[in-house]
Amino acid sequence: MMAQRTAEATGGQVFTIAPTGSMKPTLDENSVVAVETVAFGQLRQGDIIIYRSSTGVPVVHRLYERVDGCWFVLGDNNASVDREAVTPSNLLGRVCAIFYTSSGQQGNAPAALAQR
Numbered sequence: 001m002m003a004q005r006t007a008e009a010t011g012g013q014v015f016t017i018a019p020t021g022s023m024k025p026t027l028d029e030n031s032v033v034a035v036e037t038v039a040f041g042q043l044r045q046g047d048i049i050i051y052r053s054s055t056g057v058p059v060v061h062r063l064y065e066r067v068d069g070c071w072f073v074l075g076d077n078n079a080s081v082d083r084e085a086v087t088p089s090n091l092l093g094r095v096c097a098i099f100y101t102s103s104g105q106q107g108n109a110p111a112a113l114a115q116r
Helices: 002-009
Strands: 013-017 031-036 048-052 058-067 070-074 091-100
Touching: 002 013, 002 031, 002 091, 013 058, 031 048, 048 070
Parallel strands: none
Antiparallel strands: 013 031, 031 091, 048 058, 048 091, 058 070
């Protein structure tokens, strides 16, 4: 409930974290995140963001490096950056709050992969 209120206050949405392990120890399957709408130009290295992959799946990872107007992202528990770059067109938002739950579920919130 608190995650939903936070997301609504920032014009964003809520996501649960899928059990992939790529964002451990920061995020795991017991995490729910509130995501705020943010302008692409306001992103900073180290922000945790959610983007939509080319297959349509939301992915949550940390901004690693900006190259030619795009961001490359990296899971906290991954050795290499994602193959896909984050652009203004696939950015869903920036994580503004993390909530740790016992079940990892927040109502009907969509799941975001923290993928390896």
